[in-house]
Amino acid sequence: MGAQWKHAGRIGNAQARGKIMSKIAKDLIVAAKSGADPTHNSKLRIAIEAARKASMTRDTMERAIKKGAGLLDEKVVYETAVYEGFCPHQVPVIIECLTDNKVRTAANVRSLFHKKGQLGVSGSVSWDFKHEGMIEASPPEGAGADPEAAAIEAGAQDLEAGEEGQTRFFTEPSDLDAVSKALTAAKWSITSAKLGWRAKNPLTLDEAARKEVEDFLATIDEDDDVQHLYVGLA
Numbered sequence: 478m479g480a481q482w483k484h485a486g487r488i489g490n491a492q493a494r495g496k497i498m499s500k501i502a503k504d505l506i507v508a509a510k511s512g513a514d515p516t517h518n519s520k521l522r523i524a525i526e527a528a529r530k531a532s533m534t535r536d537t538m539e540r541a542i543k544k545g546a547g548l549l550d551e552k553v554v555y556e557t558a559v560y561e562g563f564c565p566h567q568v569p570v571i572i573e574c575l576t577d578n579k580v581r582t583a584a585n586v587r588s589l590f591h592k593k594g595q596l597g598v599s600g601s602v603s604w605d606f607k608h609e610g611m612i613e614a615s616p617p618e619g620a621g622a623d624p625e626a627a628a629i630e631a632g633a634q635d636l637e638a639g640e641e642g643q644t645r646f647f648t649e650p651s652d653l654d655a656v657s658k659a660l661t662a663a664k665w666s667i668t669s670a671k672l673g674w675r676a677k678n679p680l681t682l683d684e685a686a687r688k689e690v691e692d693f694l695a696t697i698d699e700d701d702d703v704q705h706l707y708v709g710l711a
Contacts, residue, residue: 481611481673481705481706481707482570482694482698482706482707482708482710496699496701497531498531498533498537499701500704501524501527501528501531501533502528502533502537502541503555503575503704504524504527504704505521505524505525505528505538505541505542505545506541506542506544506545506553506555507545507555507575508520508521508523508524508545509521509541509542509543509544509545509546510545510546512546513542513543513545513546513548519654519657519658519670520670521542523657523667523668523669523670525538525542526666526667526668527668527669528541530668553577554577555575555576555577556575556576556577556579557573557574557575558573558574558575558576558579558582558583558702559571559572559573559574559599560572560574560583560586560596561596561597561598561599561600561601561602561603562590562594562595562596562597562601562602563594563595563597563602564593564594564690564693564694564708565593565594565686565689565690565693566680566682566686566689566690567595567680568680568682568690568708568709568710569602569605569606569676569708569709570594570602570694570697570706570707570708570709571602571603571606571674571706571707571708572586572697572703572705572706572707573673573703573704573705573706573707574586574700574702574703574704575702575704576702581702582700582702585700585702586697586700589696589697589700593689593693594693602709603674605676605677605678605709606674606675606676606677606707606709607674607675607677608650608672608673608674609634609647609648609649609650609672609673609674609675610647610648610649610650610652610653610656610670610671610672610673611645611646611647611648611669611670611671611672611673611675612633612645612646612647612648612653612656612657612660612667612669612670613639613640613643613644613645613646613667613668613669613670614643614644614646614660614665614666614667614668615641615642615643615644615665615666615668616642616644616665617663617664617665617666618664622665624636624644624646627644627646627660627663627665628646630659630663631646631656631659631660631663632648632652632655632656632659633646633647633648633652633656634647634648634649634652635647643668646660647675650672653670653671653672654670657670671705673705673707674707675707676707676708676709676710678709679709679710679711680709680710680711681711682710687710690708690710694706694708
């Protein structure tokens with residue numbers, strides 16, 4: 478499962494791909510608030526890499542960056558909203574949203590949890606998660622890259638296997654940028670670097686129960702304001 482839940486197969490159709498692009502565009506907009514030049518804005522540089530990996534068009538990318546940097550007449554302000562609760566079978570979940578209307582988002586989240594989940598209050602779930610830096614990176618080209626050695630040299634606290642041959646490095650929150658720069662200097666290709674939540678005691682479920690949880694998470698993930706999902710599922 479890893480630290481962040483991702484909807485399997487979301488590239489499969491145009492509607493799903495549109496939702497992915499919307500999430501990436503929001504990341505670009507938020508990152509560009511600190512400046513439109515990726516040379517001096519590591520968060521934006523990483524968001525651009527993620528956009529390129531998803532084959533976002535240059536026009537779409539540039540427009541999102543300009544919007545976030547305030548270079549267009551069209552202005553948008555996204556706020557972060559975090560919700561905690563339980564999926565079916567008491568699996569804990571943390572939901573991070575980026576929204577331009579917190580009232581709408583709160584109502585939507587309450588509705589999503591109404592039938593099968595249980596929405597909690599702040600702190601009801603996060604105590605069982607660790608807030609830390611999360612970096613997903615691909616090794617340098619050629620054989621012989623050692624993720625454990627790279628983690629030690631860059632100052633990462635932990636690591637685990639990621640998707641498609643990548644490695645996920647974990648850092649102290651304050652070390653995220655420094656470790657990202659160290660991995661880049663060591664020729665690792667970073668596709669994602671952010672602060673997130675990792676479950677301390679992930680649960681193991683049988684196949685039927687796991688599918689029920691996955692279906693519940695997929696429904697939440699469909700909401701346009703939901704940006705990231707972190708779930709305590711092994």
